[in-house]
Amino acid sequence: xxxxxxxxxxxxxxxxxxxxxxxxxxxxxxxxxxxxxxxxxxxxxxxxxxxxxxxxxxxxxxxxxxxxxxxxxxxxxxxxxxxxxxxxxxxxxxxxxxxxxxxxxxxxxxxxxxxxxxxxxxxxxxxxxxxxxxxxxxxxxxxxxxxxxxxxxxxxxxxxxxxxxxxxxxxxxxxxxxxxxxxxxxxxxxxxxxxxxxxxxxxxxxxxxxxxxxxxxxxxxxxxxxxxxxxxxxxxxxxxxxxxxxxxxxxxxxxxxxxxxxxxxxxxxxxxxxxxxxxxxxxxxxxxxxxxxxxxxxxxxxxxxxxxxxxxxxxxxxxxxxxxxxxxxxxxxxxxxxxxxxxxxxxxxxxxxxxxxxxxxxxxxxxxxxxxxxxx
Amino acid sequence: xxxxxxxxxxxxxxxxxxxxxxxxxxxxxxxxxxxxxxxxxxxxxxxxxxxxxxxxxxxxxxxxxxxxxxxxxxxxxxxxxxxxxxxxxxxxxxxxxxxxxxxxxxxxxxxxxxxxxxxxxxxxxxxxxxxxxxxxxxxxxxxxxxxxxxxxxxxxxxxxxxxxxxxxxxxxxxxxxxxxxxxxxxxxxxxxxxxxxxxxxxxxxxxxxxxxxxxxxxxxxxxxxxxxxxxxxxxxxxxxxxxxxxxxxxxxxxxxxxxxxxxxxxxxxxxxxxxxxxxxxxxxxxxxxxxxxxxxxxxxxxxxxxxxxxxxxxxxxxxxxxxxxxxxxxxxxxxxxxxxxxxxxxxxxxxxxxxxxxxxxxxxxxxxxxxxxxxxxxxxxxxxxxxxxxxxxxxxxxxxxxxxxxxxxxxxxxxxxxxxxxxxxxxxxxxxxxxxxxx
Numbered sequence: 001x002x003x004x005x006x007x008x009x010x011x012x013x014x015x016x017x018x019x020x021x022x023x024x025x026x027x028x029x030x031x032x033x034x035x036x037x038x039x040x041x042x043x044x045x046x047x048x049x050x051x052x053x054x055x056x057x058x059x060x061x062x063x064x065x066x067x068x069x070x071x072x073x074x075x076x077x078x079x080x081x082x083x084x085x086x087x088x089x090x091x092x093x094x095x096x097x098x099x100x101x102x103x104x105x106x107x108x109x110x111x112x113x114x115x116x117x118x119x120x121x122x123x124x125x126x127x128x129x130x131x132x133x134x135x136x137x138x139x140x141x142x143x144x145x146x147x148x149x150x151x152x153x154x155x156x157x158x159x160x161x162x163x164x165x166x167x168x169x170x171x172x173x174x175x176x177x178x179x180x181x182x183x184x185x186x187x188x189x190x191x192x193x194x195x196x197x198x199x200x201x202x203x204x205x206x207x208x209x210x211x212x213x214x215x216x217x218x219x220x221x222x223x224x225x226x227x228x229x230x231x232x233x234x235x236x237x238x239x240x241x242x243x244x245x246x247x248x249x250x251x252x253x254x255x256x257x258x259x260x261x262x263x264x265x266x267x268x269x270x271x272x273x274x275x276x277x278x279x280x281x282x283x284x285x286x287x288x289x290x291x292x293x294x295x296x297x298x299x300x301x302x303x304x305x306x307x308x309x310x311x312x313x314x315x316x317x318x319x320x321x322x323x324x325x326x327x328x329x330x331x332x333x334x335x336x337x338x339x340x341x342x343x344x345x346x347x348x349x350x351x352x353x354x355x356x357x358x359x360x361x362x363x364x365x366x367x368x369x370x371x372x373x374x375x376x
Numbered sequence: 377x378x379x380x381x382x383x384x385x386x387x388x389x390x391x392x393x394x395x396x397x398x399x400x401x402x403x404x405x406x407x408x409x410x411x412x413x414x415x416x417x418x419x420x421x422x423x424x425x426x427x428x429x430x431x432x433x434x435x436x437x438x439x440x441x442x443x444x445x446x447x448x449x450x451x452x453x454x455x456x457x458x459x460x461x462x463x464x465x466x467x468x469x470x471x472x473x474x475x476x477x478x479x480x481x482x483x484x485x486x487x488x489x490x491x492x493x494x495x496x497x498x499x500x501x502x503x504x505x506x507x508x509x510x511x512x513x514x515x516x517x518x519x520x521x522x523x524x525x526x527x528x529x530x531x532x533x534x535x536x537x538x539x540x541x542x543x544x545x546x547x548x549x550x551x552x553x554x555x556x557x558x559x560x561x562x563x564x565x566x567x568x569x570x571x572x573x574x575x576x577x578x579x580x581x582x583x584x585x586x587x588x589x590x591x592x593x594x595x596x597x598x599x600x601x602x603x604x605x606x607x608x609x610x611x612x613x614x615x616x617x618x619x620x621x622x623x624x625x626x627x628x629x630x631x632x633x634x635x636x637x638x639x640x641x642x643x644x645x646x647x648x649x650x651x652x653x654x655x656x657x658x659x660x661x662x663x664x665x666x667x668x669x670x671x672x673x674x675x676x677x678x679x680x681x682x683x684x685x686x687x688x689x690x691x692x693x694x695x696x697x698x699x700x701x702x703x704x705x706x707x708x709x710x711x712x713x714x715x716x717x718x719x720x721x722x723x724x725x726x727x728x729x730x731x732x733x734x735x736x737x738x739x740x741x742x743x744x745x746x747x748x749x750x751x752x753x754x755x756x757x758x759x760x761x762x763x764x765x766x767x768x769x770x771x772x773x774x775x776x777x778x779x780x781x782x783x784x785x786x787x788x789x790x791x792x793x794x795x796x797x798x799x800x801x802x803x804x805x806x807x808x809x810x811x812x813x814x815x
Contacts, residue, residue, distance in 0.1 A: 005701050006734045007467070007713050009799035011785035012706040012727075013388055013543065017747075017792045019740060117741035117793075260750060314745040319757055321749065363760075370780035371383075371754045372615060372628040 019116070023076030025258050029249030030083050030309065036232050036242035041091040045238045049086040052098030056082030059106040069115070077116050081105050084124035087239025087305060088349065089131065093138060101127040121356040122313045125349045132349075174202045177212055185235040186220055187301045191345040193217055196283045214286050221292035229299040240302040250308035259312040262324040263331075267307040270332025271297055278340055303335065306348035316356040323359075323366035330355045379581050381606035382616040384753035386786045388543050388609055388707065390582055394666045394673040395546040400554055402677050403690060405481050409451050409681030410462050410718040411437065412472040416510035417517045418444030423473055429456045434484040434657045436506075437473055446518045447508045451659035451679035452477040463717040465684075465703040467710045472718070475681070484657075492653040493561075497569050500652050507651035509658045509721075513537055513548075513612070513641035514704055516722040519648065522640070523569050525633045531570040535621055536563050536577040538586065538642040539605060539612030542705025545725040547662040548642050550675045552579070552586040555646050556593055562645030563600065565652050570638055575600040577642070578617050582607045609707060610784035614639050616753050628780050643724070663687070663719055667702075667728035669694040678719060684726050685715040699734025702727040707785045740793040748787035748797065754780050758787035762797045765804035770811060773804045781805075 037045040060078040064071045085105050086098040105127030113119045132139040180192055192198055199213040200206070219225060228234055232242025240246075253259045272294035279297060280288035287293075297303070311317060311331050318327045331351045338347025413420040421438035431437055431450040438448035450473075458474035489495065495503075505520040525531055536559065540548040552559060563575045577594075579587050581604055590602045603621045605611050615626045617639060624635040632639055640648070643661060650656040659680055666673040671692030678687065684701065688694065702709040703723050719726070748758035756777025764773030781801045788797040 004713055005711070006699055006736070007711045008700075008736050009788075009796050009802070010706075010708050010710065010783075011789050011798065012700060012702050012709065012711060012729065012734075013789065014737075014794065015386065015388065015790050017790065018737065018794070019743060019792050022743075022745065022792050115741065117743040257747075260746070314743045317744075317746075319744055319746045319749050319759060324746075363757075367757065367775055368749075368755045368777075370628050370756055370777045371619075372625050372630065373780070374627060 019077070020075040022258055023080055025256055026080050026253065026309070027076055027083065029252045029258075030080070030087070030239065032245035032248045033087065033239045033242055033305070034083075036245040037091065037238045040232060040241070041238070045091050048089070048091070048093060048095065048098050048238065049083060051095055052086030052102045053079050053082035055099040055102035056085070056106050059103045060111065063107060063111040064115070067111070072116070075116070078106060081110065081123045081127075083239070084122075084305075084310060085127045088124065088128040088237050088302065089139065091238050097131060097135065097138060101131045104130045117315050119315055121353050122310055122316050125310060125353050125356075128349055129353060173208070174212060177202050177216065180216070185301070185345065186225065186229060186296070187339065187345040189216065189220060190296070190300070191339070193220075193281050193284075194340065199281075199283060210284060213281065214284050217281055217284060217287045221290055221296045223292075226292065226295055226299060229296070237302060240305040243299045243304050246304045246308065250304070253308065253312075259308065260324070262321065263312050263317060263328045264307040266325050266328035267311055267332045267335075268298055268303070270329045271303060271336055274333060274336040275340075278336070297336070297339065301339075301346040302348040306331075306335075306352055310348075311352050311355070313356075316359055318359050318362045318366065320363055320366040320368055322368065323362040326366065327355050327359065327362050330358065379604055379606040380620040381608055381611065382619045382753055384751050384755070384786070385608040385610060385616075386751050386789050387607070388789060390607070391543045391666075392546050392549070392582065394544070394670075395664050395675050396549055396583075398546075398550075398673065398675055400550045400662055400675045400677050403679070403682065403687065405452060405477060405479065406679055406682045406686055407477050407479075408457075408474065408683065409477070409679055410472045410474050410683065411448050411451065411681040412462065412464050412470055412718065412720055413438055413448065414464065414470050415448070415516060415680075415720040415722060416446050417515060418442060418446075418521075420471065421445060421448045423459055423471075425456050425459075425473065427456050427459055430454070431456060431475060432484050433481050434486070434659055436508075436657070437475075440505075440508075440518075444518055444521055446510050446520075447506065447657075448473070449508055449657040449659050450475050451681050453480055453482045454478045463712065463714065465710070465712070465717045465720045465723050467712060472681075486654045486656055489653055493564060493568065495652065500565055500569055503651050503655055504648055507647065507655075507657045509644060509647050509651060511641055512643035512647065512661060512722055512724070514708065514722050514724060516720075519640070519644055522633075522638055523566065525570070525638070529633045530636060531572045531633060531638050532636045533574040533576065533622060533638075534563060534566050534570060534572045535603075535617060535637060535639045536575070536642050536645050537612055537614075537617055537639055538577050538579040538583075538590075539617060540583070540724075541580060541609045541612040542707055542709070542725070543609075544666050544727050545664045545705050546666075546675055547664045547724045549583050549586055551646060551662050552577075552583070552642055553589060556589055558646045558649045559642050560590075560593060560600070561653070562640075562642075562647070562649035565648055566638065566640060566645065572638070573599055576603050576621055577601075578603045578605050578612075578621050580605050580607050580611055609786065610753055610782070613753065613782055613784055615782070658721055661719075661721060661723070663723055664725040664727075665691045666725065667730075668733065669696050669698055669728050669730045671695055680721055681718045683716065683718050684712070687719070687726055688715060688728065694728060697731050698728050699731035700729040702729065707789065708783065737794045739795050742793055742795060745792060747790045747792065751786045751790050752777075753784060753786060754782055756781060758797045758801075759791075759795070761804060762795055762800040765800040765807070770804065770808055774808065778804045778808060 105123040109123030109126035275297040334351035419442035454477040760776035
């Protein structure tokens with residue numbers, strides 16, 4: 001028998017989680033969305049994602065080598081960043097876009113702060129913001145449009161199902177309206193509709209304009225469209241379009257106790273409530289207070305990806321339970337503000353980035369009272 | 377059955393299967409015992425004997441030297457062979473009395489008073505005090521102090537802690553099955569001393585046999601009841617147990633008596649019963665000797681001061697190399713460098729880990745996952761306590777809850793970065809005390 005045993009502080013048992021386990025589980029949870037993007041857009045999305053991940057890993061390893069700190073790329077956190085960054089670009093992007101985005105995300109978003117656990121904002125979102133500022137035309141506009149074969153079935157235009165009946169004649173009645181519904185993402189259509197000057201110039205007849213606007217709106221929030229959005233048969237970024245695929249991953253993360261319910265729940269709830277109250281189109285009375293509208297906003301754009309996979313990023317979201325609620329409500333409110341009155345059709349990334357910066361302050365202000373502490 | 381519990385907590389595998397069905401076995405008289413002078417919270421006891429002196433089993437060999445202190449007794453008969461520093465079951469080296477046995481186990485004179493319930497309260501308290509009883513669940517607070525609350529703090533409820541939420545340990549479980557009546561008598565004595573109207577025994581749901589047995593025995597008592605509790609760690613922590621059983625919240629920095637409650641471990645209750653009825657000092661207790669490498673894990677009734685090495689030998693030795701020796705439970709117990717330490721009054725378990733189980737993982741950066749926040753039963757922010765202590769920012773650590781931490785270890789148990797949060801809390805508490813003293 002030995003006479004010296006390991007002496008270490010209690011507890012002497014551990015639930016066997018570790019940083020790599022957490023991160024690789026996030027990777028697993030992101031895979032269904034990747035599978036759906038391959039299904040809709042072809043192998044190119046896999047290629048882009050692989051490039052983004054590879055760039056993230058190499059950048060992290062290189063910088064850690066230069067910093068003379070242990071190389072920890074095996075922990076999967078760089079893989080998560082590379083995946084999330086690529087999920088936030090268009091499937092039509094050139095190959096170097098995810099590469100540059102990932103390099104920026106890891107180098108400037110993560111390693112300059114000291115690596116995992118020290119970054120102020122979500123590295124992937126910072127990388128995306130950098131790409132959006134540097135190559136706006138690649139990051140918005142036509143590149144958002146699905147370009148592969150499966151995505152536009154004959155019965156729907158850009159997922160907007162009941163417009164098929166009017167779409168043929170729409171081209172002759174109002175080329176402007178036709179271009180809109182066939183060109184962009186559902187959120188872009190929604191944003192354009194909210195612009196009253198746009199509706200007023202659809203045709204020369206005001207009554208027809210209101211009718212057309214209402215029709216497009218109803219097409220957007222119609223069951224068929226929502227279904228397309230749920231499955232991901234719409235325009236958008238690589239990893240954000242399929243609500244279904246993302247929810248599979250989200251349920252996995254909740255089940256594995258890797259993310260906690262407060263942030264996604266209050267984020268989505270805030271978006272739903274605010275879009276129900278304020279999401280109707282100004283000037284179109286029939287579009288107010290529709291129950292389908294909040295669903296449209298929940299399914300649209302990067303909200304599901306953002307709420308479950310990016311707003312929940314450990315390092316950049318609040319520690320305290322109440323803090324998480326405030327943070328999530330802040331993310332939701334900003335997202336809605338940007339979507340309804342901002343210059344961009346989508347506001348998820350900027351909202352989360354902004355709330356990331358607020359996180360230390362939120363933690364400070366929401367420090368919990370210890371069990372048994374009386375309120376002073 | 378509706379199970380009661382508290383917010384937060386974790387679910388470690390309970391690993392009680394090794395010993396939960398093994399009846400208590402009497403450990404044969406040890407040849408040598410080492411009685412530490414600090415087996416309790418408070419001032420160390422002062423030796424009354426000299427080297428070479430003959431002592432009897434149960435003889436007082438050290439005196440309490442303060443209000444918060446207890447006397448110590450020899451647990452075997454024999455000769456005092458050393459008064460020196462020895463390895464303490466909590467890890468450090470401290471003063472202890474070594475007694476080498478004469479093999480006769482001749483006791484001091486005991487009594488038997490079947491009518492013990494009618495003894496005057498003062499006599500009961502005196503016997504408990506003289507018996508050297510301290511809390512046997514681990515913390516080791518002198519029992520007599522707990523039984524003497526200030527007059528302006530009336531106690532209405534006594535809760536016996538039979539939760540045993542630490543994994544591996546089954547000592548309290550077996551005691552509840554095999555000495556149920558003694559425990560209930562102990563509860564009644566405590567209630568009489570405190571003039572409390574209600575008595576409860578809190579038991580976790582993984583001990584259905586103990587719950588059933590206590591229920592049966594308490595069926596005819598209308599002021600005594602069993603409180604079945606949800607299986608969750610740290611269900612047996614005092615404040616968490618009180619909340620689960622009564623919904624009362626002990627104020628931060630306060631004591632259970634502030635909310636009219638006194639909690640005693642079931643083992644302590646049994647010791648109280650024996651002290652009051654037989655004038656028997658606390659010289660033996662039940663200890664679970666277990667772990668994957670122990671050949672025959674057992675629940676042993678052993679004399680205080682018995683060396684861990686003797687206990688392990690009695691349990692058939694080990695199957696493979698020992699990696700770690702833990703006195704107490706795996707969540708809050710202490711790891712020891714060797715098996716040379718003796719068991720003390722608060723030592724409920726001796727757990728041996730294999731080398732593989734003993735492996736520790738390097739601490740990494742906190743990634744702010746907040747898992748520690750989600751499991752903290754005291755509603756603190758453990759990661760910020762650790763960060764504050766590490767970074768020398770005690771103000772942050774205190775804000776995050778340094779003073780209120782009960783060191784249950786739930787946070788460190790779930791930490792994916794394997795940060796030794798409890799150790800940082802210990803360091804922080806020390807530094808904070810120094811800082812306040814300096815002011």
